Amino acid sequence: MADRLVVEQLHKRFDDIVAVDGVDLRIEPGEILGFLGPNGAGKSTTMRSILGLVAYDSGSITLDGEPIGPTSRRSIGYMPQERGLYMRMKVHEHIAYIGRLAGLDSATANDRANRWVERVGLVERRDDLIQELSTGNQQRVQLAVSLVHEPSLLVLDEPFAGLDPVAVATLSDVMVEQMESGVSVIFSSHQLELVQDLTDRVTIIAAGRTRVTGTVTDLRNSSPDRNLEIVWQGEAPHWQPPDIAPLPDSPAGVSRFVVPSATNSADLIASASQAGSIASIRYEPPSLDQVFLEVVGQ
Amino acid sequence: MIWEVAKREITIRSRTKSYRIITAFILLLAIAGPIAVKLWPGSDDARELAIGVVQDENFSADFEATAPLVFGNDYDLDIVPVEQSEVDELLAQDAFEVAVEPGPTLVWKSSAEPEVGLLIGASLQQSALVGRAGEQGMTPTELGELLAPIDLGERFVEDQGETSDIVITMAFIGLLMAFAMPQVFGQLAMMSVIEEKASRVIEVLLSHIRPRTLLAGKVVGISLLSVAQMVLVCGGMLASLLLTTDVDIPNSAYLFLPVLVICLLLGLVLYITLFSLVGSLISRQEDAAQVMMPVFLPIMGGYFVGTNAAFGNASSLLARILTYVPFTAPMLLPVRVARDAVSTPMMLVSLAGMALTVVLLIRLAGRAYEFTLLRTGSRIGWGELVQLLRSS
Ligand SMILES: Nc1ncnc2c1ncn2[C@@H]1O[C@H](COP(=O)(O)OP(=O)(O)O)[C@@H](O)[C@H]1O
Numbered sequence: 001m002a003d004r005l006v007v008e009q010l011h012k013r014f015d016d017i018v019a020v021d022g023v024d025l026r027i028e029p030g031e032i033l034g035f036l037g038p039n040g041a042g043k044s045t046t047m048r049s050i051l052g053l054v055a056y057d058s059g060s061i062t063l064d065g066e067p068i069g070p071t072s073r074r075s076i077g078y079m080p081q082e083r084g085l086y087m088r089m090k091v092h093e094h095i096a097y098i099g100r101l102a103g104l105d106s107a108t109a110n111d112r113a114n115r116w117v118e119r120v121g122l123v124e125r126r127d128d129l130i131q132e133l134s135t136g137n138q139q140r141v142q143l144a145v146s147l148v149h150e151p152s153l154l155v156l157d158e159p160f161a162g163l164d165p166v167a168v169a170t171l172s173d174v175m176v177e178q179m180e181s182g183v184s185v186i187f188s189s190h191q192l193e194l195v196q197d198l199t200d201r202v203t204i205i206a207a208g209r210t211r212v213t214g215t216v217t218d219l220r221n222s223s224p225d226r227n228l229e230i231v232w233q234g235e236a237p238h239w240q241p242p243d244i245a246p247l248p249d250s251p252a253g254v255s256r257f258v259v260p261s262a263t264n265s266a267d268l269i270a271s272a273s274q275a276g277s278i279a280s281i282r283y284e285p286p287s288l289d290q291v292f293l294e295v296v297g298q
Numbered sequence: 299m300i301w302e303v304a305k306r307e308i309t310i311r312s313r314t315k316s317y318r319i320i321t322a323f324i325l326l327l328a329i330a331g332p333i334a335v336k337l338w339p340g341s342d343d344a345r346e347l348a349i350g351v352v353q354d355e356n357f358s359a360d361f362e363a364t365a366p367l368v369f370g371n372d373y374d375l376d377i378v379p380v381e382q383s384e385v386d387e388l389l390a391q392d393a394f395e396v397a398v399e400p401g402p403t404l405v406w407k408s409s410a411e412p413e414v415g416l417l418i419g420a421s422l423q424q425s426a427l428v429g430r431a432g433e434q435g436m437t438p439t440e441l442g443e444l445l446a447p448i449d450l451g452e453r454f455v456e457d458q459g460e461t462s463d464i465v466i467t468m469a470f471i472g473l474l475m476a477f478a479m480p481q482v483f484g485q486l487a488m489m490s491v492i493e494e495k496a497s498r499v500i501e502v503l504l505s506h507i508r509p510r511t512l513l514a515g516k517v518v519g520i521s522l523l524s525v526a527q528m529v530l531v532c533g534g535m536l537a538s539l540l541l542t543t544d545v546d547i548p549n550s551a552y553l554f555l556p557v558l559v560i561c562l563l564l565g566l567v568l569y570i571t572l573f574s575l576v577g578s579l580i581s582r583q584e585d586a587a588q589v590m591m592p593v594f595l596p597i598m599g600g601y602f603v604g605t606n607a608a609f610g611n612a613s614s615l616l617a618r619i620l621t622y623v624p625f626t627a628p629m630l631l632p633v634r635v636a637r638d639a640v641s642t643p644m645m646l647v648s649l650a651g652m653a654l655t656v657v658l659l660i661r662l663a664g665r666a667y668e669f670t671l672l673r674t675g676s677r678i679g680w681g682e683l684v685q686l687l688r689s690s
């Protein structure tokens with residue numbers, strides 16, 4: 001399928017700070033992309049460049065095959081990392097206003113706003129001022145604001161930061177729902193717990209540059225390491241793979257190792273079962289967390 | 299899109315309590331002002347004059363009836379009946395300014411007032427006429443016809459007097475508005491610009507519209523809001539004036555009004571834009587006072603020179619210069635036109651200067667806003683602004 005958004009070799013510096021130093025990423029229609037990187041890696045700057053909120057120095061950004069511009073940006077929905085709403089507008093009024101700014105006529109904007117007020121569970125607060133809402137409810141309005149004009153690309157900067165578990169569930173549902181209806185979703189995060197459940201593909205950047213990109217499974221499999229965990233029946237025997245020490249935090253009766261992916265797993269299992277009686281054994285690629293730490297070099 | 303932004307600005311601002319309270323307050327002042335002036339004791343220009351009259355069958359009864367007619371509206375007469383024996387003492391105590399005793403004789407405290415003396419004499423003459431007419435068998439109606447006053451008109455070789463008084467009063471009220479309203483609504487616009495940056499809602503807005511559209515919408519919205527207030531206040535004042543006074547509004551006032559209104563409008567838009575521009579240069583409320591200073595200076599200067607031009611020298615060098623400086627022209631032009639100190643072609647020059655400045659300023663403000671927001675979001679100095687102005 002043709003890519004919806006393609007970012008190539010994006011560069012941006014602020015005076016003497018290099019914020020983005022060669023970011024590449026692409027998203028297809030109906031896909032959720034996790035955009036990962038430690039704090040200060042350049043995620044927000046990349047996203048703000050896509051939205052035209054910073055003037056980037058070099059590189060290219062295309063949307064549906066065309067260089068991105070003010071008109072095509074109207075088909076993007078955006079949730080900035082630093083959330084911001086008009087405190088003295090009412091919930092429905094605010095959502096409808098942003099809808100009109102995004103080009104909807106007022107009847108459509110009103111309808112959509114009604115629908116989103118309902119969808120994010122704020123029917124009771126429809127005509128309350130934003131400043132009267134809890135932070136969690138303000139986040140819901142922020143989500144509705146990014147979706148009211150039915151964008152084909154959703155750019156969410158740290159959308160899960162500071163959300164309570166219920167709101168996390170609502171947001172995940174909405175993201176999946178949008179993806180299923182063909183919308184492309186890119187969301188940034190420096191926390192990885194939720195990413196694996198939501199996305200197929202991730203792009204990891206560090207120090208302003210794209211380090212790896214691919215499906216979570218591929219990234220894990222391409223790691224040079226494998227996790228090996230053996231739960232023994234009874235006390236753990238004094239066994240270890242050749243030249244590899246057990247990880248220090250293994251509980252009693254359990255041995256954990258990180259072994260090279262080139263190791264023959266059948267040989268390892270055979271050797272271990274001679275040393276003691278095995279209750280269970282796990283041999284698997286590292287978690288996304290581990291891959292992430294490896295990639296960003298921490 | 300500009301209209302959407304403007305509409306939001308109007309609804310949200312006019313919903314705030316402070317806006318409603320201020321508008322209601324000014325409206326109240328505008329309506330109550332003329333009424334209060336009217337009701338204030340002694341505010342009509344009539345002079346209060348107390349006259350002691352010693353009771354005498356020859357004249358005192360008729361004098362009381364004729365004196366108010368003779369003295370007319372310029373005097374507020376208080377006729378006090380007194381005993382002959384008290385006259386000197388009461389005069390010494392200033393109980394009245396003059397007394398009439400049988401004779402008839404006028405009694406003054408120490409110095410005479412010829413005009414008052416003449417009028418009292420005329421009143422006595424009239425009361426004597428009434429008595430003599432009765433003796434001749436004339437009815438009061440016939441006497442009235444005989445004595446019917448002639449209608450004495452007035453004209454002036456040089457144009458002055460009440461006509462230009464009204465126009466100058468209008469100009470001065472206009473000056474007060476041109477001084478106060480840009481400050482109020484300008485700061486409102488500035489706060490609105492800063493607020494969007496501080497609350498970060500700007501990110502969402504700019505993902506849909508351009509900074510210059512946002513700024514233009516804000517200027518339009520707040521200008522309309524200020525015009526609405528202006529119309530409300532002027533309408534209220536006018537209605538109240540028409541109801542409480544019987545002064546004829548001269549033609550020159552109707553000719554002057556459009557000049558005044560155009561100047562006020564241009565001044566408002568100009569300063570609302572200027573304050574927005576200032577707001578676009580900073581990102582924090584705390585920096586506001588510092589960058590606002592250069593904007594207050596022309597307002598203050600225009601006000602002081604304008605006041606002087608209204609009541610003092612309308613053609614001082616400073617007043618003449620500031621009439622063509624677009625930032626002070628909204629205050630100087632109307633008062634000097636009211637004083638008849640500006641020729642029509644020069645008035646058009648001044649108006650055109652203001653209009654051109656408004657257009658340039660709106661463009662500059664849009665650019666500056668775009669520049670500050672997309673660069674780093676940090677503040678830029680006046681120096682960089684000048685560069686930006688050159689490049690635009
Ligand atoms: N407006 C700005 N002015 C100056 N430096 C900035 C600005 N925005 C971001 N930076 C810097 O650029 C780098 C990348 O920031 P950012 O894109 O926010 O990273 P992330 O979102 O991945 O945490 C950081 O060092 C940050 O301090």
Ligand SMILES: [Mg+2]
Pocket residue numbers: 040043044045081157158
């Ligand atoms: Mg960020």
